[in-house]
Amino acid sequence: MEENNENQLNIELTDEIAEGIYSNLAVITHSNAEFVVDFIRIMPGTPKAKVKSRIILTPEHAKRFLSALNDNIEKFEAINGRIKVQPDTPDFPMNFGGTMGQA
DSSP states (O other): OOOOOTTOOOOOOOHHHHTOOOOSEEEEEEOSSOEEEEEEEOOTTOSOOEEEEEEEEOHHHHHHHHHHHHHHHHHHHHHHOOOOOOOOOSSOOTTTTSOOOOO
């Protein structure tokens, strides 16, 4: 049997990227040519947050990503149960709903 390496894609994952970046907020914007997803980490009691990662997608790739994410969420919920989502609130709770710390 001959291997067909023509259609094979080798993907490299460096140790730094493999660690990942924690994000608890995503802001999505778009133009006619691209979707921009900014992943942000907000910490309790901190009035300022930095974008930790920015991903830029073509509209077609964004739609494919949405489909793949939906598929994976369905598989997750089939094994682990429904993911509970809190109802939308007008303002993002900067203190995560707890008490504000004092220095």
